[in-house]
Amino acid sequence: MFPLTKRIDLIVKLNPEQIIDxxxxxxxxxxxASAGLWLLAAALFAYIASAKLTDPYFLSSFEFFTFGxxxxxxxxxxxxxxxxxxxxxxxxxxxxxxxxxxxxxxxxLVFAGIIWNLAITFGLLGIxxxxxxxxxxxxxxxxxxPALFISYCxxxxxxxxxxxxxxNKNTIAPQWFLLSSLLWFPLLFLIAWNGLEINxxxxxxxxxxxxxxxxxxxxxxxxxxxxxxxxxIIPAILGRPIDKYYLAVFGFWCIATLAPWSVxxxxxxxxxPMWIPAIGTVxxxxxxxxxxxxxxxxxxxxxxxxxxxxxxxxxxxVIFGTLSxxxxxxxxxxxxxxxVAKITQFSIINDFHFNQRVYGFFSMIIFGMxxxxxxxxxxxxxxxxxxxFHFWTSAFGVLILLLAYLIGGLTHGVLAQQxxxxxxxxxxxxxxxxxxxxxxxxxxxxxxxxxxxxxxxKAIFPNPFYFISSNDDASSKEVAA
Amino acid sequence: MNNLFKFTIGIFLSLGVAWLAFVVGARAQFGDxxxxxxxxxxxxxxxxxADLFPHPLSGLAEQGSKEYLSLGCMTCHTxxxxxxxxxxxxxxxxGSRPSVARDYIHQEHVMLGNTRIGPDxxxxxxxxxxxxxxxxHLFEPxxxxxxxxxxxSPFLYDEVDSxxxxxxxxxxxxxxxxxxxxSIRAKRLVSYLSSLHQDYELPEMAYxxxxxxxxxxxxxxxxxxxxxxxxxxxxxxxxDQMASGKEIYMKAAPGGGLCFTCHQPNGEGLAxxxxxxxxxxxxxxxxxxxxxxxxxxxMGEIVVNGITYNNVMAPPGIPPGSLTDxxxxxxxxxxxNDWGNSASAVTSFEVxxxxxxxxxxxxxxxxxxxxxxxxxx
Numbered sequence: 087m088f089p090l091t092k093r094i095d096l097i098v099k100l101n102p103e104q105i106i107d108x109x110x111x112x113x114x115x116x117x118x119a120s121a122g123l124w125l126l127a128a129a130l131f132a133y134i135a136s137a138k139l140t141d142p143y144f145l146s147s148f149e150f151f152t153f154g155x156x157x158x159x160x161x162x163x164x165x166x167x168x169x170x171x172x173x174x175x176x177x178x179x180x181x182x183x184x185x186x187x188x189x190x191x192x193x194x195l196v197f198a199g200i201i202w203n204l205a206i207t208f209g210l211l212g213i214x215x216x217x218x219x220x221x222x223x224x225x226x227x228x229x230x231x232p233a234l235f236i237s238y239c240x241x242x243x244x245x246x247x248x249x250x251x252x253x254n255k256n257t258i259a260p261q262w263f264l265l266s267s268l269l270w271f272p273l274l275f276l277i278a279w280n281g282l283e284i285n286x287x288x289x290x291x292x293x294x295x296x297x298x299x300x301x302x303x304x305x306x307x308x309x310x311x312x313x314x315x316x317x318x319i320i321p322a323i324l325g326r327p328i329d330k331y332y333l334a335v336f337g338f339w340c341i342a343t344l345a346p347w348s349v350x351x352x353x354x355x356x357x358x359p360m361w362i363p364a365i366g367t368v369x370x371x372x373x374x375x376x377x378x379x380x381x382x383x384x385x386x387x388x389x390x391x392x393x394x395x396x397x398x399x400x401x402x403x404v405i406f407g408t409l410s411x412x413x414x415x416x417x418x419x420x421x422x423x424x425x426v427a428k429i430t431q432f433s434i435i436n437d438f439h440f441n442q443r444v445y446g447f448f449s450m451i452i453f454g455m456x457x458x459x460x461x462x463x464x465x466x467x468x469x470x471x472x473x474x475f476h477f478w479t480s481a482f483g484v485l486i487l488l489l490a491y492l493i494g495g496l497t498h499g500v501l502a503q504q505x506x507x508x509x510x511x512x513x514x515x516x517x518x519x520x521x522x523x524x525x526x527x528x529x530x531x532x533x534x535x536x537x538x539x540x541x542x543x544k545a546i547f548p549n550p551f552y553f554i555s556s557n558d559d560a561s562s563k564e565v566a567a
Numbered sequence: 568m569n570n571l572f573k574f575t576i577g578i579f580l581s582l583g584v585a586w587l588a589f590v591v592g593a594r595a596q597f598g599d600x601x602x603x604x605x606x607x608x609x610x611x612x613x614x615x616x617a618d619l620f621p622h623p624l625s626g627l628a629e630q631g632s633k634e635y636l637s638l639g640c641m642t643c644h645t646x647x648x649x650x651x652x653x654x655x656x657x658x659x660x661x662g663s664r665p666s667v668a669r670d671y672i673h674q675e676h677v678m679l680g681n682t683r684i685g686p687d688x689x690x691x692x693x694x695x696x697x698x699x700x701x702x703x704h705l706f707e708p709x710x711x712x713x714x715x716x717x718x719x720s721p722f723l724y725d726e727v728d729s730x731x732x733x734x735x736x737x738x739x740x741x742x743x744x745x746x747x748x749x750s751i752r753a754k755r756l757v758s759y760l761s762s763l764h765q766d767y768e769l770p771e772m773a774y775x776x777x778x779x780x781x782x783x784x785x786x787x788x789x790x791x792x793x794x795x796x797x798x799x800x801x802x803x804x805x806x807d808q809m810a811s812g813k814e815i816y817m818k819a820a821p822g823g824g825l826c827f828t829c830h831q832p833n834g835e836g837l838a839x840x841x842x843x844x845x846x847x848x849x850x851x852x853x854x855x856x857x858x859x860x861x862x863x864x865x866m867g868e869i870v871v872n873g874i875t876y877n878n879v880m881a882p883p884g885i886p887p888g889s890l891t892d893x894x895x896x897x898x899x900x901x902x903x904n905d906w907g908n909s910a911s912a913v914t915s916f917e918v919x920x921x922x923x924x925x926x927x928x929x930x931x932x933x934x935x936x937x938x939x940x941x942x943x944x
Contacts, residue, residue, distance in 0.1 A: 138718060139684070139716060142708070142709070142715070142716050142717060142718045142719065143718075143719065146718045146719045146720075146721070147719075147721050147722065148722075149638075149720075149722045152638055152639055152718055152720070153639065153642065153643070153718050154638060154639015154640055154641065154642035154643065155638070155639045157639070157642050158639060158642065216637030216638065217637065218636065218637065218639070219636075219676070220636050220641060220676045220677070220678050222681075246571070249571065250571060255569055256569055257568055257569050257574075262568060262574070265571075265574070266574075266578045269575055269578045269579070270578060270582060273578075273579055273582055274582065277582075277586050277590060281590050281594075287590075287594055287598055288598055288599065288600075288672055289597065289598070289600060289668050289669070289671040289672045289674070289677060290597070290668045290671050290677055290679065291590075291593050291594050291597065291598045292676070292677045293671075293677050293679040294589055294593050295589065295590060295593075297681070298585075298589050298590075302582075306582070335568070339577075339581075342577070342578065342581040342582075343581045343584075346581065346582050346584075346585035346586075347585050347588075350589065352681055353679075354649070354653055355649035355650040355652070355653020355654055355665075356647050356649060356666070356679060357647055357665075357666040357667050357668050357670060357671065357679070358593075358597075358668060359593070359596060359597060359668075362589070362593065365588070424653070428649075428652075428653045428654050431649075431653075431654070432645055432680075432681065432682055432683035433682070433683070434682065434684070436681055436682050437682075502683065503654065503655050504655075505655045505658035505659040505660070509685075509686050510712050510713065510714045510715045510716070511713065511714050514684070514714065514715075514716055515714055
């Protein structure tokens with residue numbers, strides 16, 4: 087098989103980038119394709135969960151579909167299934183491209199990817215069967231974590247190997263963000279796993295640790311990948327350097343040092359020592375700096391050439407993501423102030439924070455990256471109208487989803503602070519309209535994601551009936567002959 | 568930044584500093600809280616004979632906490648009353664005082680939660696002392712709380728056609744009565760929910776009851792209106808422990824103790840073969856001896872109430888020696904307080920202390936009465 091490829095390389099002169107893409111094709115396509123399937127699973131879970139909030143009797147006689155389980159299954163399918171696979175795909179591709187080196191250990195990478203996906207499948211089934219753990223974003227049963235961790239380490243190792251063999255020893259912003267995210271996840275996981283499962287902490291130390299892990303995962307695993315992708319794709323498509331690039335290094339180390347501290351402000355007033363939420367609040371406010379840096383870098387570059395941003399759909403997705411990152415991160419800073427936190431702390435504003443980060447920011451940028459990568463890998467263009475349909479439905483769905491959670495969360499929080507109002511008949515009934523809007527939003531998003539997955543699969547398998555039709559071609563040629 | 572090794576060190580350090588604070592620091596500060604009396608004496612010592620809070624969960628309630636977890640209840644329910652300055656939880660009647668870290672030390676999994684689509688449950692055992700109400704709520708929340716968004720859990724109950732002894736009546740919106748029999752899972756869950764009450768004071772968190780609220784809080788001291796008439800004199804945590812202990816004593820399936828096969832359901836034993844537990848000087852005597860026997864079993868001659876028996880008792884539990892600390896505490900509390908016995912309860916802390924002491928001993932290396940008596944002296 088390999089001598090053949092070499093011969094083709096000799097006949098058709100491939101440029102270095104095409105050779106790298108060729109080495110990446112199978113692995114990256116595998117990760118993107120499985121990420122797409124997880125996205126659909128998450129969309130289905132999201133719809134069921136939101137429908138159950140508007141009608142508690144919906145599917146209520148099946149224990150499998152209890153609201154709490156479905157909601158956790160959705161979050162885990164989204165973060166580990168869609169998030170994990172797309173992180174592998176994007177990181178591998180960008181790191182290889184920037185290192186100008188070919189992928190190594192492709193068979194092992196695909197094998198580790200299969201383990202990763204199988205482990206998530208079993209993990210989600212475990213959650214639905216009632217074997218979850220109570221720790222934020224570690225809800226999948228304890229049995230699947232060793233498999234997830236080992237397969238992650240294998241994948242991360244081979245990405246690091248590619249990075250080590252890079253031609254140019256100087257590194258740039260996308261590499262810092264992507265590699266740091268690659269390294270942070272296993273460390274975060276080991277800390278949380280040790281504190282929660284091996285040397286299980288007693289009492290509310292557990293809660294501090296589990297919240298710290300759950301929130302840090304979003305800040306230190308998903309966020310850097312999306313930021314790194316934006317640092318890569320904006321200059322690549324616009325053909326101009328990042329404006330005020332010297333700030334990027336400051337922004338990067340700000341996130342690295344502040345983010346792990348800023349995530350614990352959700353415990354305001356809870357049964358933990360006061361310094362924990364207090365330090366979280368202070369550090370959340372300090373997060374203004376890295377947010378400002380990223381926002382300046384991205385937007386002052388992009389707005390130099392708005393028409394080009396608008397014309398390129400991948401870039402349109404990415405700029406939507408970075409704008410959403412800027413706006414909603416500032417909103418997040420406001421909600422970490424104690425005066426505001428006491429109102430919104432336990433309201434559905436938590437869903438706003440989760441969805442703005444993984445949907446409005448991370449997923450939108452990844453959509454853009456996938457549309458940028460896939461045609462280069464497979465040589466098959468994706469129809470512009472299909473991408474545009476995906477963009478508009480996603481943008482609309484995300485927007486109404488986030489608005490509903492934001493306004494609904496404020497309503498929920500303010501009314502919950504009125505001790506005289508009855509819980510079910512006053513507080514929840516007032517939030518009910520927003521639950522209906524989120525249900526609608528999840529239907530729209532579900533359609534939009536279906537279009538995305540069809541786009542992706544069509545690009546990877548342009549002719550799914552290849553074998554049958556090639557036989558037909560052969561026979562028709564025979565006839566013609 | 569260009570050297571991968573140095574870069575990795577930097578990345579790990581940035582996380583390591585936060586780890587030092589939130590994991591190492593938090594653990595050192597409040598990771599080893601122990602139960603405490605409601606108040607300390609002037610010197611800051613624990614008064615003699617003081618009752619220690621919080622009470623451990625009974626075995627049944629502990630099982631219930633696993634059901635609570637596995638049904639995903641914590642997605643919508645918190646279990647924390649916030650500080651007065653941080654919210655109006657106390658005013659809403661969700662607790663008589665804010666929760667503190669010490670309230671959670673017995674919970675294997677602390678389920679504070681972070682979203683309140685349903686009400687806070689830190690004190691649900693106080694608000695709803697009527698177990699039937701809790702069952703009705705689990706089966707169909709909308710039958711007791713109109714407009715509730717809580718999903719019904721009919722799979723925890725068997726529906727029957729006519730009201731029998733144990734059936735609970737549900738009246739739905741169209742005024743039709745339905746009758747349900749709770750499964751063991753539903754009973755565990757309800758036992759767990761009714762064990763959730765932070766209604767004691769702690770040295771770090773005393774509360775003054777408003778005269779207006781006095782009615783509410785005095786309700787909580789009245790034992791719940793359980794059908795079990797003969798146990799109403801016991802505080803609820805003890806009756807829970809007794810109920811769980813009885814379940815273990817009588818159970819002949821994994822998780823049970825298989826005690827009754829030899830010692831008989833009435834605790835009288837079999838004359839000449841198995842010693843009685845009712846009125847036994849061993850059962851009512853030293854706790855440590857009892858715990859040792861319950862962990863490792865007993866063989867050889869033993870004199871109970873002046874009569875000599877000679878038999879072998881494997882470590883209780885199916886499989887042998889599989890009972891947890893809490894289960895041993897429950898079953899010992901049960902045998903010390905049924906059939907006319909009355910002696911102090913055994914806590915899981917006492918059991919785990921003995922277990923630590925016996926660490927080097929092989930699991931199936933049974934004790935002999937002579938060995939235990941020698942240690943006694």
